[in-house]
Amino acid sequence: MLTQLNSEIKTPEIKIPEIKIKGETLSELPHDLYIPPDALEVYLEAFEGPLDLLLYLIRKHNLDILDIPMAELTKQYMVYVEKMKVNKLELAADYLLMSAMLIEIKSRMLLPKPAEIAEEDDPRAELVRRLMEYEAIKLAAARLDAMPQVGVDISVAAAYYQHISEIKPPEVSLDELVEAWRNVLKRAKLNSHHKIGKQELSVREHMSQILRRLKTDGMVEFSQLFDMAHDGLAKLVVNFLAILELAKEGLIRMTQQQAFSPIYLQANLGESVSE
């Protein structure tokens, strides 16, 4: 199991993009570190930064990451940086910063060491820590990249179903209706001019009902609009007030042939308004 794991995580290598110079394809970096000028930029793009370049150099030259020969590594690194300068490439600040750090570590190592030097005091310790951490992240990234992904190599069941489109109309609560009415009144500043009481509301509802009845039945005899047997006195009065209001607003026409004969109501039709 462990060996299998190791062989899996060994895999990521620095992938150098295919480089063509004067029609010839270079498949790997030249061993002598001679970089054809045209290709330098492409090489550098293959590295994700100075740490990546350093790791590459360490691997390439079989250096021990736990005991890095600073002089050697710095020399190799500076070759690249110098090439960049010569070719007037826009040098990423990160690469320059790293050269400064390498040179500093190198010079600190040249200083005479105290006898009992603790391992953490090794000037290389921080660099080694960063290199190892970055290498681990590179391996982790390669592993993540190799994992099956939805949209790449995992296909999720997505059969069709009939989206029954029962488009429900909006719900309206009494509160919302009242709120709307309140807003209307507020805006229209009707508050002080109109009082719409319970009674009046009933009258207006009866007006609607009578109009509706006249619309379907045409002419209706006055007494037919009253259900003496079932309606209470209050309702009969409201009904009567509604008829009076309808007449006042000119919405109905009342006719009576002679005194005490039946009174007929009908919706006021345009043609007969002239009287």
Added chain:
Amino acid sequence: MKEPDNISEMKQILEAALLTAGQPLSLDDMLKLFAGRMERTTLRMLLDELKIDWAEKTLELVQVATGYRFQAKPQFSEFIVRLSPERQPKYSRAVMETLAIIAYRQPVTRGDIEQIRGVAVNPNVMRQLQERDWIDVVGQREVPGRPSLYATTKHFLDDLNLRSISELPPFEDFAQAEIPLDS
């Protein structure tokens, strides 16, 4: 990559592809699965077999305009839609205020509504309320143009759980409610 070497493996590939495609697959699409090593007649035969395999199951393989797809049998749709309930839209402020005016001031004309709201009534607003069967025309006012008079319907009362318009909170009640109760 090892190409499938028997027909039952091919049928499995076909089934897995159709179940995960998310859209109908045409015959040409499905032929791509087998990198050109499948005859159209064989493909049709496999599709027929899949149709039969699934006949008693939860999905069915159907042919639509752009190809074949698996779909849930109709009796399951009503349950599946519960996973993504369609949001009930809200009525616009214009609709609600128009409805309130008709409810409280009925019968009213569009002109009345416009006067109270101070803006023109969008015909669409009236249509929404009429299609809902919450308002209807109960007559005409005898003025030039004979505008329609609108009133609320029985259906509106039912939907708002009211027996009569007089059960609407009277204006005085909520005029007082505007005064903070704890003052």
Added chain:
Amino acid sequence: MKEPDNISEMKQILEAALLTAGQPLSLDDMLKLFAGRMERTTLRMLLDELKIDWAEKTLELVQVATGYRFQAKPQFSEFIVRLSPERQPKYSRAVMETLAIIAYRQPVTRGDIEQIRGVAVNPNVMRQLQERDWIDVVGQREVPGRPSLYATTKHFLDDLNLRSISELPPFEDFAQAEIPLDS
């Protein structure tokens, strides 16, 4: 609508819903199918049964971070990808390294990422991961400038077929000093 009155009908509804979902369904989602007439324990039992029912079939029922989903068994994916060669593109090394740092070191700031990679973070890299809904901002570190803290999302786990971040390959596997440098 008639609610299902036996367990086998419920299992069918569940299966149809999972086969049509196109994404993982949480237990809460699935309970909605039955309008509250299903116990969680019954639901888990039905899911176990479905897993077994499908064991020999073309799809498998798997549990990921946000719920359960049917997906094609791995051996079919190489054929299914032929249907849409322009599927999700692979990300650049910069993107994958940034993702790995966020996944293993979360929550982290852009500064942390830059420190580990030794280069400035291209804003485009973060945007790609955010647009994919693989990472998001989970807070700010309480230092001057209050930089955003990034973490991976549940959607990232879903997409990688994981239930939790602890199912990622352990970081120790990558951090061993014994890794041969000369590969």
